[in-house]
Amino acid sequence: MAGGFGPVSAASADTPTCTLTFRADGTFEPTRLEVPAGRFKIVLVNESSEAVEFESLPLRKEKVLGPGVTSFVVLSLSRPGEYPFFDDFHPQVKGTLVVLPKP
Template identity: 50%
Template sequence: MNLYRALCFLNRPVIIAGLLLFAALAPVQAQEIPTFNLTIRAGHFVPDTLEVPAGSKFRLMIKNEGPGAEEFESIELKKEKVLAPGASSFLIFQPLKPGTYKFFGDFHPETAQGRIVAK
């Protein structure tokens, strides 16, 4: 038996174990979470109210279409994200209890107001 065949023979249990592990994990796929879009335009959030499912994790995609920087900030939700003009980003939220959660733009707090309603 040459060296190559000997190594293949000795590694066969390792290869089989690896294939079995891969087959067991193959059905596990990343579950897509609901995504909600929020645009910052001229110092305002569009839409200013987002309805999300209570008790479910979700992603908030934020795009700043304004001429200057703006920040999404929520003290209640302990989240903040600063976006440069033309930038996009996202935040992941853990499941929320039913209720209303306020957010605002730190650079335009008088006009950039919004809320997330978890139902």
Template identity: 50%
Template sequence: MRSTLLSVLTGLLLASGAAGADDMPTFRLLMKDGHFFPETLEVPANTRFRLEVKNEGPGATEFESLELKKELVLAPGVTRNLVFFPMKPGSYKFFDDFHPATGQGRIVAR
């Protein structure tokens, strides 16, 4: 009886975690030729979200934010995801270390 209850509870926890990941809002960021598209991403404040970052350029790129403590290097043609914990309302800068003159952007949490 005890092991059956434990199995049921474990199954419910796993199912609720999977459902929570699928319900997470996803925002897309394209990197190409040293630029971010869009340069400004608006996201809901106080909400966990996923950022899908795609490099369509011919060389390596990097998504980096010192404020948000996130860093992701992408080879050409690669798409990767970053998960962000809920942010307070505000503006958070990010940049491409490989293209510092043009690779500047921000996430605005409202």
């Protein structure tokens, strides 16, 4: 299931935003995020009762969330491509961030 960037709030009208949810069963939803090249925000929602960690080695980004915590990361990528990410506390749970060319 692909997850594109969703509706943006008035405060961040120029920053596309998508949401990645860490489920209680130890999975991501969605496992594939599609965003436009440039600056964008990923909202991270931990619905589980354990700590989770969004991590991407190629993006050099990591963010730990405690149980029930919502946070975010802001990235700026000009090069289209696919960038893997995973939950460092549950390394078998993997996803892909797809950066699309600007229209």
